[in-house]
Amino acid sequence: MSGSDTRVVPQDRHDVMAALAPFQVPSLRRSAWQFGSTFVGYVALNAAMYVLARHSAWMALMIVLPTAGFLVRLFIIQHDCGHGAFFGSRRLNDGLGRFCSLFTFTPYAFWRRQHANHHASFNNLDRRDSGVDLYSTCATLAEYRALPPARRMLYRALRHPIVTQVLLPPVVFVLLYRLSFDAPKTWRRERRSVMMTNAALGMTSAGLTIVFGLRTVVLVQLSIIVVASIIGVWLFSVQHRFEGAIWERQEGWSHLRASLRGSSYLQLPGILQWFTGNIGFHHVHHLCALIPNYRLQECHEARPEFRRVTTLTLRQAICAPFYALWDEGLGRMVRFPAAPRHP
Numbered sequence: 001m002s003g004s005d006t007r008v009v010p011q012d013r014h015d016v017m018a019a020l021a022p023f024q025v026p027s028l029r030r031s032a033w034q035f036g037s038t039f040v041g042y043v044a045l046n047a048a049m050y051v052l053a054r055h056s057a058w059m060a061l062m063i064v065l066p067t068a069g070f071l072v073r074l075f076i077i078q079h080d081c082g083h084g085a086f087f088g089s090r091r092l093n094d095g096l097g098r099f100c101s102l103f104t105f106t107p108y109a110f111w112r113r114q115h116a117n118h119h120a121s122f123n124n125l126d127r128r129d130s131g132v133d134l135y136s137t138c139a140t141l142a143e144y145r146a147l148p149p150a151r152r153m154l155y156r157a158l159r160h161p162i163v164t165q166v167l168l169p170p171v172v173f174v175l176l177y178r179l180s181f182d183a184p185k186t187w188r189r190e191r192r193s194v195m196m197t198n199a200a201l202g203m204t205s206a207g208l209t210i211v212f213g214l215r216t217v218v219l220v221q222l223s224i225i226v227v228a229s230i231i232g233v234w235l236f237s238v239q240h241r242f243e244g245a246i247w248e249r250q251e252g253w254s255h256l257r258a259s260l261r262g263s264s265y266l267q268l269p270g271i272l273q274w275f276t277g278n279i280g281f282h283h284v285h286h287l288c289a290l291i292p293n294y295r296l297q298e299c300h301e302a303r304p305e306f307r308r309v310t311t312l313t314l315r316q317a318i319c320a321p322f323y324a325l326w327d328e329g330l331g332r333m334v335r336f337p338a339a340p341r342h343p
Helices: 013-024 028-053 057-061 064-082 090-104 108-121 141-146 149-158 161-174 188-212 214-238 255-262 270-275 282-287 293-300 304-308 314-322
Strands: 325-327 332-334
Touching: 013 255, 013 282, 013 293, 028 057, 028 064, 028 214, 028 293, 057 214, 064 090, 064 108, 064 214, 064 270, 064 293, 090 108, 090 188, 108 188, 141 149, 141 325, 149 161, 161 214, 161 314, 188 214, 214 314, 255 282, 255 304, 282 293, 282 304, 293 304
Parallel strands: none
Antiparallel strands: 325 332
């Protein structure tokens, strides 16, 4: 992992943003090819799982990982659409984003507004009440230690990687996204998005059940969304909470600094980078969310300071969820302190 002393943040934000401008123009050809190849791949493997499930559930589950990989890639496309980055047309972005949401189980308008809050306040300790989700917020070590013993134990248990990275993601995508669980009453469009997505999912599930039977539909669709949600949440969380990440108070926070010091470059093998839609170049994405995912790598390689951010290997990223607290005294992420030993 890169040392923090080598990660120099440029001072001229206008110069940096000007350098990003050429990468913000989407290519209709590349966008269409990316969506088409991803969608066809997902549908083909999804259909294969249904066919195999008629013979053996275990045979169907043998290809759940690549199927979920295509669904993660489809979510990255929905993510780009939500930022207005995939097409030059807002109508095309919103149309494709809503279509993708029928497969990702993620209501498009509702998620888009939640995600906008994340981009406005990521790695800002004074804006953690601005709708930032569990996976991109962070308690300080002092706040953790100030909790009563019972609450401290509960807080630690609920943020164990097994809970946050394995058990909770399917709950979010399968159950919580069926509800307007944290949407203010003023979010009328977003609430409609949840209801319309639920209605479409209900009709699709009913049709599949008539053809294949309830057991097969549950086996196939639930296994795909469970695996995809675990991968997707892990990707999202480790790129803001890792050993080298910085979190700052409002007076010291800046978009440029938070992007280059609070986000990581997750260096994945080529095939995993493809399935995850280049989202490992997360520092570039946060610098400018209007850059389509297929241009993040070339943007990363265009300027030296983009390559001096913290680089996480796959092994380091797997360990990253254990760094759960920000130590304001040391100025770095730390693990939960060891429980005191009783004599």
